[in-house]
Amino acid sequence: MASDEGFSDFFYTAADGLKLHARIYGETNAGGWPVVCLPGLTRNARDFHELALHLSSKAEIPRKVIAFDYRGRGQSDHDPDIGHYNAGGEAGDVLAGMAALGVEQAAFVGTSRGGLIIHVLGALKPTLVKAIVLNDIGPVIEAEGLAHIRSYLDRAPKPKTFAEAVDAQRRVHGVDFPALTDLDWARMVRAICRETEAGWLPDFDPALVDTLADIDFSKPLPDLWPQFDALDAIPLLAIRGANSKLLSVATLEEMGRRHPGMESATVEGQGHAPFLETGDLPGKIAAFLDRRA
Known part of the structure; x- marks a missing residue:
């Protein structure tokens, strides 16, 4: 049963026994394909709350929306083996969650790491993916952008109050996100942090940062062009933050060349990754899905 906030919590068990979580919006909606939302590296299902509410209750075709942690x-659950924190293993967890929910096909919205997982899902189970929205991610990850992510995770502050947490996020990301309002920054903190006795802390296993420790940012990172090319028959909307350091203009243009039917949108005043609940993005995403899925 949905809570007053518009969703219900769903827990399931991964193949290795970990207890995993997802949010379900519009549980009884039957119009169009369900939408599966996949967050970034250290983010969680709360990132998609406003978008999920729009797609499940305000869009022309209300859909079931599943947002995974x-x-x-x-x-x-946290994994005691950080080697399991990888896109392939997380794709397997998503498949397990969809199987537990009885969802055999869906449209996918992936932010950053979530977009990489969509590439993996397309390779593992091509019939699963009916439409794709990639939020500031593509087959090529710019080393500068990933190095920037590792840098701010390494020195992440430990704010004691909500106001301090908002100020900390604005100091780190404000240059890349001049378009955000006070409300946007506050919503961001509530999405990515949890309130504890020690203050407002990031809501992820700190060991995740260690998974970036051995990356050599002086060398090009491996690309996913073969996996992307395999998605060329699937409707695709690619969103890029105009100030993004992770997804380059050149990569976005090459994506369009290889996938002639791709639609794209550039979000001014935002970097990596654009807030999908801002501006006209909810309507743009809903309209894309209504046309293509």
Whole structure:
């Protein structure tokens, strides 16, 4: 049963026994394909709350929306083996969650890491994916952008109050996100942090940061062009933050060349990754899904 906030919590068990979590919006909606929302590296299902409410209750075709917490994030169990924190394993967890929910096909919205997982899902189970929204991610990850992510995770502050947490996020990301309002920054903190006795802390397993420790940012990172090319028959909307350091203009243009039917949108005043609940993005995403899925 949905809560007053518009969703219900769903827990399921991964193949290795970890208890994992997802949010379900519009549980009884039957119009169009369900939408599966996959967050970034250290983010969680709360990132999609406003978008999920729009797609499940305000869009022309209201849909069931499933937003996952990967292992080690949000309400999912932490994994004692950090080697399991990888896109392939997380794709397997998503498949397990969809199977537990009886969802055999869906449209997917993936932010950053979530978009990489969509590439993996397309390779593992091509018939699963009916439409794709990639939020500031593509087959090529710019080393500068990933190095920036590792840098701020390494020195993440430990704010005591909500106001301090908002100020900390604005100091780190404000240059790349001049378009955000006070409300946007506050919503961001509530999505990515949890209130504890020690203050407002990031809502993920701190060991996740260690998974980036051995990356050599002086060398090009492996690309996913073969996996992307395999998605060329699937409707695709690619969103890029105009100030993004992770997804380059050149990569976005090459994506469009390889996937002639791809639609794209650039979000001014935002970097990596654009807030999908801001501006006209909820309506744009809903309209894309209504046309294509």
